Amino acid sequence: MTDDIRQLTAAVAADPSSLLFLDLAERLRTQRLYRPARTVVERGLERYPTLAAGFALLGRVHCDAGDHAAAADAWHEALRHDASHLEARKGLAYLDWRAGDIAAARAGLEALMHDRPGDAGVRLALAGLDAQSVPTADVTIHEDDAVLAEGTMLVDDAGMRLAGRLQRHGGADVSEAVAAELVGASREAARAARLLGLGAWRDAAVEAATGGLHVVPPTPDALLIAVRDRRTPPGRLAMEAEHAARESRVWLESQG
Amino acid sequence: MKPNFEGALEQLTRVRGVRGAVVVDAQDGIALAGALRDGEDGDALAALAGAVMMRLVRGSDAAGLGPARLVYLRGDDGLLCAAPFGGTLLIAVLADRSANLGLVRLALLDAVGGLAA
Amino acid sequence: MRTIEPWVTEPLERFLQESQARLVLLTTSSGQVVAQHGFSRSLDVMAASSLGAGIMASTGAIADLMGSSGFGTIVHEGTRQSLILAAIDTPRGRWLGLVVFGRETTVGLVQLFWNVLARELLARMPATVNAPPKRAETFERDLDASLRSLFGR
Numbered sequence: 001m002t003d004d005i006r007q008l009t010a011a012v013a014a015d016p017s018s019l020l021f022l023d024l025a026e027r028l029r030t031q032r033l034y035r036p037a038r039t040v041v042e043r044g045l046e047r048y049p050t051l052a053a054g055f056a057l058l059g060r061v062h063c064d065a066g067d068h069a070a071a072a073d074a075w076h077e078a079l080r081h082d083a084s085h086l087e088a089r090k091g092l093a094y095l096d097w098r099a100g101d102i103a104a105a106r107a108g109l110e111a112l113m114h115d116r117p118g119d120a121g122v123r124l125a126l127a128g129l130d131a132q133s134v135p136t137a138d139v140t141i142h143e144d145d146a147v148l149a150e151g152t153m154l155v156d157d158a159g160m161r162l163a164g165r166l167q168r169h170g171g172a173d174v175s176e177a178v179a180a181e182l183v184g185a186s187r188e189a190a191r192a193a194r195l196l197g198l199g200a201w202r203d204a205a206v207e208a209a210t211g212g213l214h215v216v217p218p219t220p221d222a223l224l225i226a227v228r229d230r231r232t233p234p235g236r237l238a239m240e241a242e243h244a245a246r247e248s249r250v251w252l253e254s255q256g
Numbered sequence: 257m258k259p260n261f262e263g264a265l266e267q268l269t270r271v272r273g274v275r276g277a278v279v280v281d282a283q284d285g286i287a288l289a290g291a292l293r294d295g296e297d298g299d300a301l302a303a304l305a306g307a308v309m310m311r312l313v314r315g316s317d318a319a320g321l322g323p324a325r326l327v328y329l330r331g332d333d334g335l336l337c338a339a340p341f342g343g344t345l346l347i348a349v350l351a352d353r354s355a356n357l358g359l360v361r362l363a364l365l366d367a368v369g370g371l372a373a
Numbered sequence: 374m375r376t377i378e379p380w381v382t383e384p385l386e387r388f389l390q391e392s393q394a395r396l397v398l399l400t401t402s403s404g405q406v407v408a409q410h411g412f413s414r415s416l417d418v419m420a421a422s423s424l425g426a427g428i429m430a431s432t433g434a435i436a437d438l439m440g441s442s443g444f445g446t447i448v449h450e451g452t453r454q455s456l457i458l459a460a461i462d463t464p465r466g467r468w469l470g471l472v473v474f475g476r477e478t479t480v481g482l483v484q485l486f487w488n489v490l491a492r493e494l495l496a497r498m499p500a501t502v503n504a505p506p507k508r509a510e511t512f513e514r515d516l517d518a519s520l521r522s523l524f525g526r
Contacts, residue, residue, distance in 0.1 A: 004318070011476075015453040017395070019477050168320035177318040185311050189329055191391070192304040196350055198331030206312050209322030213315055227319045284450075285481020303481030 004177055005031065012040070017047055023180065025057055026159075030176040034065035052082035059091050068095055086116060087158055119156070119221055123255050151228055152244045157221040159183030163248070166227050169210070178213075178225060185215060186223050205238065212237045216245035224248050264347065264367040265291035271363045273355025275334070282306040283344040296350070305348035309338045326361060337361060339368040347371075376408035384493035385410070392486040395454070396473035398422060402466055411473070425458055425471040446487075448480055457483055461491045463498055 008024040021044035028037035041058045048054055055078035062071035072095055078088035093108035112122045153164040153175055159182075165175040185204070193201035205214045211229040214237050218224050226241035261279045268277040269291045276292030280302040287302035313324045328337040337360050338348040347367055351360055374389070374397075376382045381399070385408055389397060396411035400422050412418045432447055449456040457472045457480070470490075474483050 015475065017454070018475050019393075166319060172320075174319055178315055181318045182311070182315040185308070185315060188308045188311050192308045192329060192336065193331040195300060195304055196336060197333060198329070198336065198350075199333035200331060202330045202332060204308075204312055204329040205327070206316040206321070206324050207326040208316050208324045211319075211321045213312070213319055213321060215312070215315070225315070227316075227321070280481075283479065285479030285485075287481075299481065300485050303479065303485040306479060307482055 022053060022057060025061065026180060029061050029064060032064070034061055037061045050081045052078045052085045052088070055081065056085055056087040056091070059088060063091060068098065071095065084115065086112070086119070090122065116221070123252070152224065152226045153179070154218070154248050155179045155182070155223050155225065157183070157186060157223070162222065166225065169229065182215065182223060182225060186217050203238065203241065205234065207234055214238055214241035216241050218245040218249040219252060222248065222252060259371050261289035261371070262291065264371055265289060268347070268349055268363055268367055271355065271360055273351045273353070274360065275350045275352055276301060277347060277349045278302045278305070280306045280346050280348050281344055282310050282346050301348060301350050305336055305338055306346070309346060309348070326365060328357065328361070330357070335360065337364055339364045341368045341372045374408065374410040378407060380497050380499065381408050381494065384490050384497065388486050388490040392472070392474065392483045393478040394472045394474045394483055398425065398471040400426070400469050402426070402469060407468065421471055425469055428458055429460065429469055446484065450480065455480060457487065459487055461494060463495060465498070
């Protein structure tokens with residue numbers, strides 16, 4: 001069990017009413033521990049029976065575990081509580097595609113594009129349909145695309161990885177963990193900037209003991225995350241992150 | 257000996273462009289001390305700075321970068337900069353667009369160094 | 374969320390989204406429930422409303438003893454959940470808010486967005502004729518009536 005799962009498990013056990021059950025279930029899902037993930041979400045939904053995000057996550061868990069019927073049920077339930085829920089709508093479009101109903105998948109994604117025209121994940125999925133490639137609910141870029149330099153990652157506003165990956169010193173992949181922690185960072189940064197009179201937010205950074213992290217929003221619903229060790233000075237990291245964000249913006253636009 | 261929050265915050269407000277500085281308990285988002293220009297809301301600064309800074313630090317923790325020493329957020333019209341010291345406490349500085357990030361950063365690290373000593 | 378007065382819905386939804394509060398109860402000082410979110414039973418709402426009003430009244434009495442004008446906001450911090458009781462002085466009289474939140478947010482953020490909510494409610498409140506002052510014995514009757522409305526009974 002990874003440290004973050006252990007910590008989250010302890011936190012949820014200490015406070016069963018905490019919404020951290022969503023984070024815990026998501027971590028378990030990314031570790032392919034589908035049965036415990038499902039248990040965690042279902043227990044959480046007993047306390048929060050109208051939480052659309054919980055049902056959407058349950059759908060993801062079922063889908064990853066191969067139970068597409070249960071995934072559809074969960075996503076429909078999410079939409080019952082929040083008719084505009086992005087992830088649930090994406091998931092159902094994916095299931096349509098998997099079932100061979102390309103027309104229904106396209107209709108679902110096009111409706112999403114109408115509601116969320118800036119969403120990179122939806123654009124990518126539609127592009128995949130057009131190219132008869134494999135759009136998935138978790139849209140990823142093939143490694144060969146080499147969109148981003150090492151130590152740089154692009155995620156959408158649901159915390160889904162779009163391109164690149166991050167590794168810790170020693171090689172462990174921390175992409176999902178970092179994406180999960182920073183999924184709300186763009187919204188919080190935008191809110192803080194707005195309420196404190198800072199205008200539109202441009203970037204943010206952390207300088208830490210062994211390196212630095214820099215985040216830039218190439219579009220309102222994507223986040224570029226760059227991580228370097230301490231050999232890269234903070235100013236240089238900022239420049240590299242800004243450069244990667246510009247490239248990401250161009251790449252995202254080229255997909256749509 | 258009681259830390260000299262007021263002295264440290266006053267020094268920070270003398271940096272060009274700084275609108276205000278607060279000592280925040282990031283766990284509560286509550287200001288423990290502040291030095292602010294007229295009209296600035298120290299409670300809002302403390303609450304929002306605490307939340308966004310802790311979110312960013314959790315990201316760097318997940319990346320395995322070790323203890324954070326400085327965090328900043330830049331907007332078109334200014335910047336928010338914070339440095340932790342002592343548990344969940346941090347100093348947050350709010351500055352307008354005339355401020356130089358490098359100078360604010362140095363002043364903040366200096367202030368934190370003085371408080372942690 | 375359920376509200377008695379529709380104009381409360383939008384500001385309260387914004388408050389819930391920004392503050393990440395788990396439970397919210399908004400009542401008039403006479404016990405009429407204006408809105409609630411997160412409560413699953415009318416009994417819980419009734420208890421929370423009565424207890425909240427009692428706490429505010431008690432602390433008001435302490436403020437009087439201290440020669441103070443009163444406490445606008447009371448915070449109770451727990452290990453897993455915390456509680457804020459806050460008052461809004463409206464043209465219709467004092468409204469009381471009870472907000473429960475967990476560790477996914479902070480006292481500072483909840484208070485910040487409560488203040489925003491209070492300003493929005495005051496700005497949106499429709500003009501109304503001043504109702505006659507309610508007596509304590511009507512508290513329970515008003516509470517029952519608004520609970521029936523909120524829980525659809």
